[in-house]
Amino acid sequence: MPLTFAEDTASALPLHVVEAGALEGWAGAQGGTVQTWVKATGFSGGIGEVLLVPDANGAPFLAVAGYGTAAQRARGRFALAAVAEKLPDGVYRLDGDLSAVALEEEALGWLLAGYGFDRYRAQKVSGARLVAPEGVDARRVEIIAAGEALTRDLINTPASDMGPQELEDVARGLATEFGAAFDVIEGDDLLSRNFPMIHAVGRASPRAPRLIDMAWGESGPTLTLVGKGVCFDTGGLDIKPAASMGLMKKDMGGAATVLGLARMIMALGLPLRLRVLIPAVENSVAGNAFRPQDILTSRLGVTVEINNTDAEGRLVLADALTYGAEAEPDLMLSMATLTGAARVAVGPDISPFYVDDDAVAAAIHAAGVKVADPCWRMPFHAPYERMIEPGIADLDNAPSGGFAGSITAALFLRRFAGDVSRYTHFDIYGWQPAPAPARPKGGVGMGARAVLDALPEIMGL
Known part of the structure; x- marks a missing residue:
């Protein structure tokens, strides 16, 4: 099912969107037949409720979508997507x-209700097509839906078919589609080009580690997106138990989200200069794997003591952030499925983010509320800096004790952001654990739509 609006407006069935509290008045205004049918069916206008009203020949001549109450809508997102998933196949036009x-x-929710990951098996998705509502920028919404679908597809694809090379292929395809410059530093070239921590994390896998580098745009302020591309994470020599390893195909969710966001930016033609950096690796177990208590020297020259090989994402991001900061972008933003601590703090629905700049924080938070992509600012709490300073090296990649795990990871990354004052880090989950309207169980984008909506304010576009 294409995630686009229907163009066949002539056959579109009117779909009346009615709040629960307004149902009686609405039904009365429609006349006796509709009013009688509403009462006879017990339709109450709750979120997700659908009613088809037949004409004298038994064919539906209008449909009604329950929109619940404001309090009910506040407890979820994409209320009409719940309706789209229940309506018969056909074309509908909103009236409300x-x-x-x-x-x-x-x-947008309606379009995303048509998403299904069907690479390995056909999936049942909504066949209810929507005519673009009047006043909605249809092209923009379709572009956002396409970017979100790309992110979901990448996360949902198992590591057998989504390793560093395949992730590179997707990024290269985007570069070709939008005329972006593209470069890859791979394997032992990472050492000669001074990306030692990316190499160290990925060297145990037969699938060569690499740094993907894409650049687009000729003028405007500069934005650098850095996405964690750990295509599978065994935990390394500090190997994960089976229960923790089961979802590790999604450990490249940061890269997937960055690529989805980059696609939105390029397709919309935003007036900025975009750079995308993705350290793509597989954290595997082998004789040449990096070890607990190893000390790695980063691209920045900062030494890092390895106290857990399962805290590898911040290592590959560190080299990429250092590289990105060397160009002094106006805004540098990293996205990563980095810590379980973030999930404990805010759960799977909210994207926690870190930034020192209050204006950037306010813009992202407000945009998240506006576009139903909730984000929550977390603190770069300076007193915790001592927790990532082990003594034997400059930094510790996995402080003991377990306290403030997401904050200490963010503080670690900030050490490598150089003089980029508006560095922003998202510690996302990238996975929908249970089906919800417009969000089937599986990979999901987090934070990208909020960032996209906030960029004009943040960057003066």
Whole structure:
């Protein structure tokens, strides 16, 4: 099912969006037949409720979508997507008094209700197509849906088919599609080009580690996106138990989200200069794997004591961030499925992020509320810096004790962001643990839509 709006408006069935509290008045205004049918079916206008009203020949001449109450909608997202998943296949045209912001959210949710990961098996998805609602920027919504679908596809693909090379192939395809410059530093060239920690994390895998580098745009402020591309994480020599390893195909969720966001930016033609850096590795177990108590020297020259080989994401990101900071971008943003501590703190729905700049933080938070992509600012708490300073080396990649795990990881990364004052880090989950409207169980983008909406304010576009 294409994640696009329907163009066949002539056959579109009117779909009336009705709040629960307004149902009686709406039904009365429609006339006796509709009013009688609403009462006879017990339709109450709750979120996800659908009612087809037949004409004299038994064919539906209008449909009704329950929109619940404001309090009910506040407990979820994409209320109309729940309706789209229940309607019969066909084309529908919205009829309801929704605000412009709500209309764009619901239009996007409707498109995403048509997403299914069908690479290995056909999936049942909604066949209810929507005519682009009046006042909605249809092209923009379709581009956002396509970027989100790319992120989901990448995360959902198992590591057998999504290793460092395959991730490079996807990024290269985007570069070709949008006319971006593209470069890859691979294998032992990482050592000669001074990316020692990316090499150390990926060297135990037969699938060569690499740094993917894409650049797009001729003018405007500079934005660098850095995405963690650990295509599978065994934990290394500090190997994960089976229960913890089961979802590690999603450990490249940061790279997947960055690529989805980059696609949105390029397709929309935002007036900025974009750079995407993805350290793509597989953290494997072998005789040449890096070891606990090893001390690695980073691209920055900072030494790092390895106290857990399962805290590898911050190592590959560190070299990439150092490289990105060398160009002094106006904004540098990293995304990574980095810590379990972040999930304990805010759960799977919210994207925690770190930034020192209050204006950037406010813009991202407000955008997240606006576009139904919730984000929550976390603190770069300076007193915890001592927790990542082991003494034998400059930094510790896995402080003992377990306290403030997401914060200490963010502080670790900030050490490598150089003089980029507006460095922003997202510690995302990248996975929908249970089906929800517009979000089937599986890979999901987090934070990208909020960032996209905030960029004009942050970067003065």
